[in-house]
Every structure is written in structure tokens, then in C-alpha cells.
Amino acid sequence: MADILGGIIKGFELVVTGDPELYGIVYRSLLFSGAAVILAILWGTPIAMLIALKEFRGKTVIKTVMNALIGLPTVVLGLILLLIFSKGGPLGFLGLLYTPGAIIIGQAILVTPILVSIGVSAIESVDPEIMSLSKTLGASESQAQVAVLREALNGIILSDIASFNRAIGELGVVLLVGGNIAGGGLRTDVLTTAISRDTAIGEIGLAVALGILLMIIVFTVNIIVILSRKANYIVELAKPWFAKFKREERKSDHVNS
Amino acid sequence: MLTAELKEVTKAYGTKIVVDAVNLQIHEGEILALLGPNGSGKTTILKILAFIEDPTGGEVKFLGERVNFKNTEKVRLQSTLVFQKTTLFSTSVYNNVASGLKLRKVPKETRDREVKKALELVKLKGFEKRNARKLSGGEQQRVAIARALVLKTKLLLLDEPTANLDPKNAGILEEVIDTVNREDKVTIVMATHNMFQAKKLPHRIALMDEGKITEVGTPAEIFGKLSKNLASFAAVDNTFTGTAKATAGGTSLVDLGNGVQIEVTAQRQGATAVFINPQDIILSKTAVKSSARNVFKGKITQITDLDSLVKLKVNVGKPFTVQITKRSFSEMELCLNAEVFIAFKASSVQVL
Numbered sequence: 001m002a003d004i005l006g007g008i009i010k011g012f013e014l015v016v017t018g019d020p021e022l023y024g025i026v027y028r029s030l031l032f033s034g035a036a037v038i039l040a041i042l043w044g045t046p047i048a049m050l051i052a053l054k055e056f057r058g059k060t061v062i063k064t065v066m067n068a069l070i071g072l073p074t075v076v077l078g079l080i081l082l083l084i085f086s087k088g089g090p091l092g093f094l095g096l097l098y099t100p101g102a103i104i105i106g107q108a109i110l111v112t113p114i115l116v117s118i119g120v121s122a123i124e125s126v127d128p129e130i131m132s133l134s135k136t137l138g139a140s141e142s143q144a145q146v147a148v149l150r151e152a153l154n155g156i157i158l159s160d161i162a163s164f165n166r167a168i169g170e171l172g173v174v175l176l177v178g179g180n181i182a183g184g185g186l187r188t189d190v191l192t193t194a195i196s197r198d199t200a201i202g203e204i205g206l207a208v209a210l211g212i213l214l215m216i217i218v219f220t221v222n223i224i225v226i227l228s229r230k231a232n233y234i235v236e237l238a239k240p241w242f243a244k245f246k247r248e249e250r251k252s253d254h255v256n257s
Numbered sequence: 258m259l260t261a262e263l264k265e266v267t268k269a270y271g272t273k274i275v276v277d278a279v280n281l282q283i284h285e286g287e288i289l290a291l292l293g294p295n296g297s298g299k300t301t302i303l304k305i306l307a308f309i310e311d312p313t314g315g316e317v318k319f320l321g322e323r324v325n326f327k328n329t330e331k332v333r334l335q336s337t338l339v340f341q342k343t344t345l346f347s348t349s350v351y352n353n354v355a356s357g358l359k360l361r362k363v364p365k366e367t368r369d370r371e372v373k374k375a376l377e378l379v380k381l382k383g384f385e386k387r388n389a390r391k392l393s394g395g396e397q398q399r400v401a402i403a404r405a406l407v408l409k410t411k412l413l414l415l416d417e418p419t420a421n422l423d424p425k426n427a428g429i430l431e432e433v434i435d436t437v438n439r440e441d442k443v444t445i446v447m448a449t450h451n452m453f454q455a456k457k458l459p460h461r462i463a464l465m466d467e468g469k470i471t472e473v474g475t476p477a478e479i480f481g482k483l484s485k486n487l488a489s490f491a492a493v494d495n496t497f498t499g500t501a502k503a504t505a506g507g508t509s510l511v512d513l514g515n516g517v518q519i520e521v522t523a524q525r526q527g528a529t530a531v532f533i534n535p536q537d538i539i540l541s542k543t544a545v546k547s548s549a550r551n552v553f554k555g556k557i558t559q560i561t562d563l564d565s566l567v568k569l570k571v572n573v574g575k576p577f578t579v580q581i582t583k584r585s586f587s588e589m590e591l592c593l594n595a596e597v598f599i600a601f602k603a604s605s606v607q608v609l
Contacts, residue, residue: 132340
């Protein structure tokens with residue numbers, strides 16, 4: 001018990017004193033997961049747009065599969081990617097195994113179903129007239145699609161946060177394809193893998209410190225995004241009060257009372 | 258000079274034909290109204306003229322050139338449509354009105370000036386920074402109109418621009434439509450099933466029914482031959498047809514069928530069409546003794562919320578549309594299926 005308590009105290013100490021080893025791990029976590037989410041956005045957004053805006057056979061099947069893949073066990077994906085990236089595997093020649101590249105690609109693949117599923121429902125909830133509206137105002141096909149995306153922005157941002165949270169808190173893929181390398185030129189140990197390693201070797205203090213920082217990162221990212229959306233919302237709400245006169249905000253619609 | 262021309266234009270969704278071999282010429286500088294019941298193909302024709310819907314058959318010419326619907330990106334810049342259902346981007350009024358100008362890469366200074374002018378025209382001066390979706394229904398529709406006007410396209414298409422607007426907002430919009438047509442020489446095609454609007458605003462009317470254009474002419478010509486085109490008017494609020502019989506008192510009684518007979522001041526015999534302005538009808542919960550010659554008892558079958566008004570459908574054997582203020586509506590404690598009386602003077606009935 002004293003060991004654990006001591007570990008926790010040491011953990012707080014490390015966080016407060018800004019231990020370079022600790023913050024190196026945090027930096028790598030943010031970098032890899034950030035890059036993975038950006039990569040996933042690059043390929044996931046077009047996929048989400050395609051599924052949401054185009055009519056084709058098998059659309060429901062793809063949506064169902066995407067939804068199911070959200071729950072894919074990360075260790076299984078890690079294993080599959082390990083086999084693909086390993087020397088004898090189909091992409092072994094790239095030499096990506098146990099490099100940051102493999103972690104980024106692995107996490108990007110892992111979060112794609114989340115990004116696509118939430119993205120599709122956000123885009124589908126946009127007024128279908130927005131597309132025609134943009135076109136009649138002079139937009140090209142791609143400009144009209146951007147307009148739809150802009151209307152779905154809240155949902156898209158939500159899918160990005162959810163993806164980032166999943167990526168940064170994930171262990172299986174980074175462990176299997178990243179290798180948790182703590183020395184040499186290209187270190188691949190990140191928050192989650194370092195916690196598991198440090199716990200295993202009895203470095204409770206470092207593990208606790210890493211755990212605290214992981215939680216702080218996840219909460220901070222969420223709070224920043226929520227607040228930035230809220231700030232916008234509060235400003236919008238307050239605007240009418242600053243206007244010279246207050247108007248009733250009412251939309252004309254059908255009332256069947 | 259023709260702004261646009263439709264030759265044998267057809268549009269089908271699967272086996273359902275919504276526009277059926279329509280021929281129509283749109284002259285430069287005119288206001289042309291498409292008048293007809295819901296589902297007669299008005300909206301589809303507007304979408305084809307906005308080049309956001311491609312016809313399944315026929316040919317469309319715009320400014321003398323045949324339109325290639327495979328590539329409408331350029332030609333779309335010359336024609337814009339304001340939808341019946343107000344659709345706004347979830348951003349400020351300025352960003353909404355400026356959106357088309359931004360797509361056209363108009364410099365910011367010009368953009369600011371043009372947006373300001375357009376907002377003044379629709380009487381929304383100083384609304385630039387407001388959140389567009391937080392405005393009232395009428396104001397939202399005016400933003401949508403301003404967003405189209407600011408583009409100064411050769412062709413302006415309006416789909417039921419004043420449907421679901423209270424008279425004040427509808428009046429503002431009608432004034433705007435008239436102004437841009439007269440002063441900026443904008444060619445306008447508008448769909449409407451508002452009888453008053455059709456009589457007042459357009460230079461020509463094209464009557465539509467079941468995807469076909471049944472008649473084209475000036476308002477005087479069209480309303481002069483009303484009996485021939487009754488089907489197109491059937492969907493218009495408070496427009497009825499019946500048989501008129503002169504009375505000894507110098508008025509006439511028009512039998513609309515289903516037990517509804519209304520008294521009118523004009524002297525008529527035989528087939529007649531009548532129209533009663535929804536605002537001229539008085540609604541009461543009990544039969545009131547008054548000078549109104551026409552009093553009927555009925556039930557409220559539909560309630561529609563407009564900005565400051567409430568539109569009611571009252572079935573007295575024939576469905577009448579009545580407009581009352583929101584205040585009256587709540588004070589009278591009206592609800593669906595409530596029994597009410599409607600009353601209007603014989604002189605309020607317009608014999609068409």
C-alpha cells in the first residue's frame with residue numbers, strides 16, 4: 001500500500017516538475033495520434049461524403065459494417081497489421097514495422113470507422129436543399145459539397161474528437177506495430193504503452209504520472225472543443241440583446257394543435 | 258429577345274411524368290407567373306430553368322444558346338432560384354447574402370456594398386451580423402431573396418415567394434419583385450398559387466395543370482377565360498365555382514354545391530367563379546347578428562402558424578381559408594375540430 005501511495009505522490013511530483021522523459025512520451029502520443037486523426041480525416045471525410053450523398057447498391061451494408069467496425073478489438077487490428085508490415089508480409093518491404101509510421105497508419109485505420117460513421121450521420125442530417133441551394137448560387141459540384149460539409153461541421157468536429165480520444169487511449173495497435181521502443185533514434189513508446197511497461201516493471205510513479213497526463217489530455221481536448229463551440233453559441237445568443245430592438249424569434253411552420 | 262426558351266421539355270422520375278412536353282418562351286425583362294395547383298410541375302420547371310435539374314427530354318435555350326445539361330457550371334451563374342421552403346446557411350445574414358458573390362470571387366469592398374444594398378431593398382438594413390436562422394420566417398425569406406438579388410443574374414426564379422408569409426412580409430416581397438423588374442430589368446419567373454399575386458404582379462401568366470401548360474396570356478386574358486381553366490385554379494384558397502342565379506334584391510346567389518350558397522353583389526347567371534380574400538372573413542364562436550349576408554357554420558380542419566397571423570381552414574361544406582391575428586387566435590381559444598361561424602359581406606366576394 002505504501003508503495004502505491006508513494007508511486008502516486010511521485011507521479012504528481014513528476015507532472016508538476018515537468019520531467020523531460022515524461023513529457024517526451026506525452027509529446028509522442030500527441031504527435032502520433034494527431035497525425036493519425038489527420039490522416040484518417042483525409043481519407044475518411046471523402047468516404048463519409050460518398051456514403052452520405054450518393055445513392056448506390058450496398059450502401060446500407062457498408063454503413064452497418066462501418067458501425068460494427070467501431071467496436072473492432074484493437075489487438076486484433078494490431079495483429080493483422082503486424083502480419084502485413086512484418087518482413088515476410090505484403091508490405092514488409094516498406095520497413096515500417098516498429099516505427100512511428102506504423103503507429104500512425106494503424107491508429108488512422110482504427111479510427112476510420114468512428115470518423116466515417118459519425119460523419120455520415122452528420123452529413124445526412126444536413127438539409128438536402130443545401131446542395132441545390134449552393135449550386136443555384138453559383139457553386140460547382142465540389143464547392144456545393146464543401147457547403148454541405150460546412151453545415152455538418154458540428155458533427156464532423158465531434159467525429160474528430162471521438163477519433164482522437166480513441167487513438168490516444170488505444171494500446172493494442174501501438175504495442176504490436178510500434179513495439180514500445182524506449183531507446184535509440186526513433187522511440188515509439190507512447191502514453192498507453194509506457195503505462196503498461198512501467199506498471200509491469202514496478203515504476204508505479206511514472207505510470208501514475210502518465211495516467212494523470214493521459215486523462216488531462218483527453219479532458220482538455222474535449223473541453224477546449226466544447227467551449228469553443230459554446231463560446232460561439234453564447235455570442236450568438238447574446239447578439240440580439242445588443243441589437244437595438246429585440247425581435248421575437250419564431251419560425252413559421254405547421255402547428256397542429 | 259428571349260431570355261430562355263423551353264422546347265418540348267419533359268421531366269420524368271421513373272415512370273412518373275412531372276413535366277410533359279412543355280413549350281415556353283421567357284421574354285427579356287418580363288415577369289412570368291406559373292399558376293397552378295400543387296404538383297402541377299411548377300417547381301420542376303423552375304429547377305430546370307435554374308439548371309439544377311436536367312430534363313429527360315426536349316431542349317432548353319438560354320440567351321439564344323442550347324444548354325448542355327452535362328455541364329451547367331457556367332450557365333448556372335446567370336440564373337438563380339429562391340426555393341419555396343426557406344433554406345439558409347447556418348451563419349450570419351451577411352455570410353448568407355454574400356455567399357454567391359464569394360463564389361464569384363467578387364472583391365470584399367464591392368461585396369460589402371452590394372450586400373448592404375440588397376438588405377436595404379428587402380428592408381433588413383443593419384441585419385448583417387445577425388444569425389440568419391434566428392430571424393422570423395418572413396425575415397428569413399427576405400434574406401433568401403436578398404441573397405438571390407445581389408447576384409444580378411439575367412434570370413431570377415422564385416418558387417412561391419410569399420407562401421407562408423403574413424401580408425406585411427408578402428407585401429414587402431411583392432414590392433421588391435416589382436422594383437427589381439422595373440429598375441434593374443431583371444427577368445423573373447415565379448411560381449404561385451396566390452390569385453391576388455397572379456393578377457397584380459406578372460406581365461404574363463402560364464397556367465399549369467398535370468405537368469402541362471394549358472394556357473399562356475396576360476392576366477386580363479387568363480382571368481377573362483376563367484371557366485376554361487378552372488382546374489388550374491382549383492387549388493387556390495377560397496376560389497370556388499358554382500351556378501349563379503339573380504335574386505329580386507339585385508344581388509345573385511351562387512350555389513357552390515354541398516349545401517353552400519353564397520350571396521354576391523354582382524348580377525350573374527350560370528357558371529361563375531368567386532374568390533373571397535381570407536382577410537375579409539370574420540370568425541366567431543357563436544352566430545353573430547351583423548350586416549354580413551353570408552354566414553356559415555363549420556369546423557376547423559387545419560391550423561397553420563404564420564408570422565403574426567394564423568391561417569385556418571374551416572369546412573362549412575366547402576373549405577374556406579380564414580386569416581386571423583395570433584392574438585385573436587389565442588383569445589378565442591380555438592383548436593382543431595372546434596365549431597365556428599364564418600361571416601363575410603356579399604360585397605367582399607369577388608366574382609371572377
